[in-house]
Amino acid sequence: MTAFRSGFAAVVGRPNVGKSTLVNTMVGTKVSITSPRPNTTRSQVRGVLDRPGAQVVFVDTPGLHKPRTALGQRMNESATSSLDDVDVVVAMVEASGAVGPGDRMVLTQSALRVRSMARAAALRTDPGPGAGAGDEPGRPALLVVVNKIDRVGGNGVLTHLTAVSSVVEGIDEEAGGPPTPVEYFPVSATSGEGVEALIEATVARMPEGPRYYPEGMVTDVAEAFWVADLVREELLHRVQDELPHSIACRVTEWEWPRVRCEILVERDSQKGIVIGRNGATLKEVGTAVRAQMPPGAYLELFVRVEKRWQQREDALDRLGF
Ligand code: GDP
Ligand code: MG
Secondary structure: OOOOEEEEEEEEEEEOOOOOHHHHHOOOOOOOOOOOOOOOOOOEEEEEEEEEEEEEEEEOHHHHHHOOOOHHHHHHHHHHHHHHOOOOEEEEEEEOOOOOHHHHHHHHHHHHHHHHHHHHHHHHHHHOOOOOOOOOOOOOOEEEEEOOOOHHOOHHHHHHHHHHHHHHHHHHHHOOOOOOEEEEEEOOOOOOHHHHHHHHHHHHHEEEOOOOOOOOOOOOOOOHHHHHHHHHHHHHHHOOOOOOOOEEEEEEEEEOOOOEEEEOOOHHHHHHHHOOHHHHHHHHHHHHHHHHHOOOEEEEEEEEEEEHHHOOHHHHHHHHO
C-alpha cells in the first residue's frame, strides 16, 4: 500500500479571476454561502479536496493578496522559512483581457515563493547535486492556471499562456540557478474543462502526510470550520475530563440557516457522555454555539462513533485537539 499523501496548496490571484469558483469546482461542494459573515473567521482554509489516498487543503495566503507590497520586501519575505508551509502555489489569471500589472505581481510573487520553497526542499532532501530542478512528485511547484478559457478562442488561450510563461521565464533569467518548477493549466472553472488535469497535478505534488481534515467535511466555507470549532470548544468546556483528545467536529451540511455538525467520538461510552443525561449536554452545547452564530441559525448536532480517530494523533494535533 502506498503512503497517504497530503499537503497545502495556496490559491492566489487578483480578485475576480475565479479562485472561489475553481475551488468549489475542485472540491465538488454544493455549499452556498448566504449567511451573514461572523466577524471572525479563524481559518484561511478555502476547501479540502479528498481523493483516494490523498488530501489537498486549499488555503488563502493573505500576503499574496496584497500586490501593493513592495517587490523587494516580498523577495525578503519569500526567503523566510515560514513560507515553506504550503507544498504548491496555484497562481490564477484569467484568459479574458490582457495580463495586467496585478497578474504580473501575483505571478512574480508566486514564482519567487516557489523558488524559495524548492530551494528549501532541495536542501532538506537532496542526496547531492543534479536533483535541483524540483519537479518530481512531492516537490513544491508553481501551478499557473489560466481561467475562463470558455470566454476566449483557442488562439486567445495560447496568447495568454505565452504571456504568463514569459513572466515566469523572465524571473528565472533574472534569478539564475535552477528554473522555477512550473506547470500551466488552461481551465474553465465554471464548465470544469481542464480542471481534472489541475487536480491530478496538485495531488501528484503532495508529499506523504496525514489526513488533515475529516473526509466529507463541508468545504470552502470558513464559517463551517468556525462553527465546528465552536462546537468542539463548547463541548470540551463541559466534558473535557471524560473525553481527553478523542472528539472531532465537522460540519457536513451548510444550507443556511440549517447547519449540520457531526461530533465524532471513539467509543460508544463516549457517545453517551457527549449526549448527556436526556440529551442535556448536547442541548447545552447547541444553545451555546447558536448564541455565537448569526441570528436565525438552525444547528443540528449529531454524535457518531468513529474508531479510527484514536490512531491519528498527527491529524488530531493538526486539528488542534
Ligand atoms: P475570486 O474573486 O477570484 O474568488 O473569483 P470568483 O470565483 O468569485 O469569480 C468571479 C466571477 O468570475 C464570478 O462571476 C464567476 O462566475 C466568474 N467565473 C469564474 N470562473 C469562470 C470561468 O471559468 N468562466 C467564466 N465565464 N466565468 C467564470
Ligand atoms: Mg473569491
